[in-house]
Amino acid sequence: MTATVIAIDGPSGVGKSSVSKETARRLGFGYLDTGAMYRAMAWLAHQRGVGDPGDVVELVRGAELEISTDPDAFAIEVDGIDVTDDIRDPEVAQFVQTVSAVPEARSELIERQREIIAAASPGIVVEGRDITTVVAPQAPVRILMTADEAVRIARRAAELHGAADAAHVDSTRAQISDRDARDAQTTNFTTAADGVVTLDTTHIGFDESVAAVLELIGDRT
Numbered sequence: 746m747t748a749t750v751i752a753i754d755g756p757s758g759v760g761k762s763s764v765s766k767e768t769a770r771r772l773g774f775g776y777l778d779t780g781a782m783y784r785a786m787a788w789l790a791h792q793r794g795v796g797d798p799g800d801v802v803e804l805v806r807g808a809e810l811e812i813s814t815d816p817d818a819f820a821i822e823v824d825g826i827d828v829t830d831d832i833r834d835p836e837v838a839q840f841v842q843t844v845s846a847v848p849e850a851r852s853e854l855i856e857r858q859r860e861i862i863a864a865a866s867p868g869i870v871v872e873g874r875d876i877t878t879v880v881a882p883q884a885p886v887r888i889l890m891t892a893d894e895a896v897r898i899a900r901r902a903a904e905l906h907g908a909a910d911a912a913h914v915d916s917t918r919a920q921i922s923d924r925d926a927r928d929a930q931t932t933n934f935t936t937a938a939d940g941v942v943t944l945d946t947t948h949i950g951f952d953e954s955v956a957a958v959l960e961l962i963g964d965r966t
C-alpha cells in the first residue's frame with residue numbers, strides 16, 4: 746500500500762512542526778521533520794570541521810542517519826551519536842546552510858526522505874521547505890503555512906525563551922529573518938506553488954491550525 750503523504754512547508758517560526766506532529770498523532774500517521782535531517786548533518790559537519798561544499802557532500806553521502814517518525818518519540822542519530830537535543834541549539838540553525846545550501850547535499854537528503862516516505866504506513870506528515878514542491882509534489886495534500894513575520898518572531902521567541910519580551914524578540918528577529926533570507930535562495934517556501942493550499946495562521950492559534958489542516962486532509966484524501 747502506498748502511504749498517504751501530507752506535505753507541509755513554511756518559514757521559521759510559523760509553527761509547522763507542532764501542527765504537523767499533532768496532525769500525525771490525530772491520524773495515527775508518521776511524522777518526518779526534514780529540517781532535523783539538515784540540522785543533524787550540519788551538526789556533524791561542524792563537529793568534524795568540514796565546511797568546503799565538496800567535503801560537505803562527501804560527508805553527507807557517507808553519514809549514517811537514523812530518524813524516528815514516531816510523533817510521540819522524536820529522536821535522531823547521526824553516525825551513531827544521539828543529536829536529538831543538540832540540533833535544537835540556536836547555534837546549529839546559524840550554520841545549517843553549510844549543508845542546506847549545497848545542491849548535491851540536498852539531493853542526497855531528499856533521496857533519503859523519499860525512502861522514509863515510501864516505507865511509511867498508513868501515512869506520513871512531512872514538513873520542511875521543499876516538500877510540496879520537490880520532495881513530494883504528488884502528495885494529495887500540500888500546504889504552505891504562513892504567518893506575518895511579527896507573529897512568527899513572537900512564536901519562536903516564546904518557544905526558545907518562554908517569553909516574547911522585547912530583548913528576546915529583537916534577537917529572535919535577527920535570527921529568523923537572516924535564516925529565512927538565506928533559505929529563500931535554495932527553496933521556495935514563501936509563495937504557494939500550483940495546487941498548494943496556503944494556510945495563513947497569523948490570526949489563528951494552534952488548535953485552529955490543526956483543525957484547518959485536518960479539514961483539508963478530509964477534503965482531499
Ligand code: C5P
Nearest residue numbers: 779780781783841842845873874875928
Ligand atoms: O525547519 P528547521 O528550522 O528545523 O530547518 C532547519 C534548516 O534546514 C532550514 O533553515 C533550512 O536551511 C534547512 N531545510 C531545508 N529544506 C527542508 C527543511 C529544512 O533546506 N526541507
